[in-house]
Amino acid sequence: MDANEDRGAGAGVTTGALARKLGISPTTLRSWDRRYGLGPATRIEGRHRRWTAEDVAMVQEMCRLTAQGLPPAEAAHASKAHAAKAHAGQSRTGQSQAEQASAADEVPLASAPRLLAPVDEPADGPETASGEDPVPADARRRCRGLARAAVRMDAESVHEQITAAIDTYGLITAWEEVLIPTLRSAGRKWESAEDQYVEVEHLLSWHVSAALRHSYARSAARNKPADARPVLLACVPGEQHTLPLEALTAALAEHGRRVLMLGGAVPVEAMEATVRRTAPAAVALWSQSRSTADLPLARHLAAMRWGIHGARTRSHVLLCGPGWGLRSDPELLRPHGLADAVRTMLSVSRSGGDAPSASQEHATETA
Numbered sequence: 001m002d003a004n005e006d007r008g009a010g011a012g013v014t015t016g017a018l019a020r021k022l023g024i025s026p027t028t029l030r031s032w033d034r035r036y037g038l039g040p041a042t043r044i045e046g047r048h049r050r051w052t053a054e055d056v057a058m059v060q061e062m063c064r065l066t067a068q069g070l071p072p073a074e075a076a077h078a079s080k081a082h083a084a085k086a087h088a089g090q091s092r093t094g095q096s097q098a099e100q101a102s103a104a105d106e107v108p109l110a111s112a113p114r115l116l117a118p119v120d121e122p123a124d125g126p127e128t129a130s131g132e133d134p135v136p137a138d139a140r141r142r143c144r145g146l147a148r149a150a151v152r153m154d155a156e157s158v159h160e161q162i163t164a165a166i167d168t169y170g171l172i173t174a175w176e177e178v179l180i181p182t183l184r185s186a187g188r189k190w191e192s193a194e195d196q197y198v199e200v201e202h203l204l205s206w207h208v209s210a211a212l213r214h215s216y217a218r219s220a221a222r223n224k225p226a227d228a229r230p231v232l233l234a235c236v237p238g239e240q241h242t243l244p245l246e247a248l249t250a251a252l253a254e255h256g257r258r259v260l261m262l263g264g265a266v267p268v269e270a271m272e273a274t275v276r277r278t279a280p281a282a283v284a285l286w287s288q289s290r291s292t293a294d295l296p297l298a299r300h301l302a303a304m305r306w307g308i309h310g311a312r313t314r315s316h317v318l319l320c321g322p323g324w325g326l327r328s329d330p331e332l333l334r335p336h337g338l339a340d341a342v343r344t345m346l347s348v349s350r351s352g353g354d355a356p357s358a359s360q361e362h363a364t365e366t367a
Contacts, residue, residue, distance in 0.1 A: 012040070012050040022063055024152050029059065036076030038062055058083040066148055070141070139169070139177035146182045150204045151197070158204060162211045171215055171254060172339050175247045179208055183243070205243060212246040219253035230258035231345055232280040232315070234266040236297060236323075241288040244321065244338070248284065251342045257349055268297060275304055275315060281349040282316040284341065287323025295329065302331045316348040 019026040033039030038059060040049045051059070061082050065075035142165055149157035165174040186201040231252060233245045242264045249261045260278060262270065275283065283301055287293040302317040318333045320341055333348075335341040 012052040012055065015049055015051070018051050018056060018059065022059065024063065032059070032062060032072075032076065036073065036080075038076055038079065054083060054086070057086065066145070070145075139165075139181075142178050143182045143185070146178065146204075147185055150182075150186060150200045153199070153203060155203065155207065158207045159211070162207055166211060166215060171212075171247070171251050172342065175251075175338050179247075183208065208243060209246055212243070212250045216246075216250040216253045216259075219250065223253065223256035228258065228349065229279055229281040230260050231349055232260045232262070232271075232274060232278065232283045233286070234262040234271055234274075234283070235264045235286045236292050236294050237267055238265055239287055239289075239292040239323070240264040241286065241321075245284065245286050247338055248320070248341055248345070251338060252345055255342070255346055257346070271297075271301060272304070275301060276306060279306055279313070280315050282318060282345055284318045284320050284345065287319070287321045289323045290325060291323075293319075293321075293323040293325070295324075298332055299329065318344060 013021075015026050015029050019029055029038075040051050040055050058079050061079040062072075062075050065078055066072055070078070142161065146158065146161045146165075149161060162174075162179065165178040168174070169177065183201075183204060186197065186204050233249055235242055235245065245261060245263075249259050252259050260274065260280065262274065271283075274280075285298055285301075298317050298319060302314065305314045316333055317331070318335055318341065319329075320335060324334065333344055335344045
């Protein structure tokens with residue numbers, strides 16, 4: 001069939017072309033058509049199905065709603081209602097079907113409505129008369145939507161949803177309620193699928209990292225760090241998981257703290273040299289697995305002292321991450337979670353002076 005015959009046979013695009021534009025598989029489009037009736041309004045026997053501009057808008061609304069975590073059946077019902085309302089509005093304007101078909105042919109698919117709402121729109125989370133925090137239920141919906149976007153390899157949607165979560169909840173809550181649960185879910189799916197979905201986890205991790213670094217850069221430019229001792233963040237030797245420390249870096253920057261983030265698998269010699277050169281108020285060491293947790297290294301850094309005789313000082317050392325397990329040491333601090341790590345870092349960086357032991361910290365808190 002030539003181009004002229006194709007245009008005469010009907011308006012719109014094929015299922016394959018629409019699937020490529022939306023970042024989903026043709027099988028998904030056919031499944032939505034079969035299960036929920038989200039198919040082309042007109043079909044020509046013996047020819048490929050053609051999706052008109054109205055059909056495309058309806059499917060894009062379906063993608064938008066499912067990406068936000070709405071169950072597919074509910075999203076389909078809402079998408080069809082949205083399409084019917086839009087059609088009724090066009091009919092009231094007196095626009096003929098011929099004019100609509102012509103417009104569908106002339107307007108490129110890329111000009112159709114965006115897959116997601118703008119990131120600065122507030123989330124429509126459930127409200128309660130008692131003033132109860134709606135974040136947990138809404139966060140679960142966002143987790144589902146973010147995971148679905150990652151599985152579809154929809155990079156734009158993944159980026160927008162991560163940004164929207166941070167803007168809506170704040171960095172710490174977004175990390176603990178949306179980003180970490182979604183990352184863990186992607187990791188479990190990869191482990192159970194025998195190396196399938198590894199690309200999904202990598203895509204998700206990259207965009208989380210990009211959002212955290214953007215947040216850090218924005219906060220660092222807005223909140224000029226005070227002229228005080230910095231805090232040092234580093235993964236222990238052999239540890240490559242940097243995302244939690246990137247989140248801690250961004251959160252501390254929001255509070256105007258000077259942060260030295262060294263990244264993954266930092267050699268012992270580099271840590272020692274940085275501590276001696278910068279005299280950090282605190283050092284956060286991240287370990288994701290027991291195989292990388294190096295307690296002697298942490299004790300060594302905590303014991304390092306500098307300064308003039310009679311006024312020598314040292315750094316507080318925080319053991320961050322699940323790799324440390326239940327290990328404890330009276331000279332080391334053990335925060336649990338991002339919020340706790342931020343509180344601890346802010347506390348020790350304000351106090352200055354020599355690092356108290358963990359037992360002294362506990363005695364102060366309970367006094």
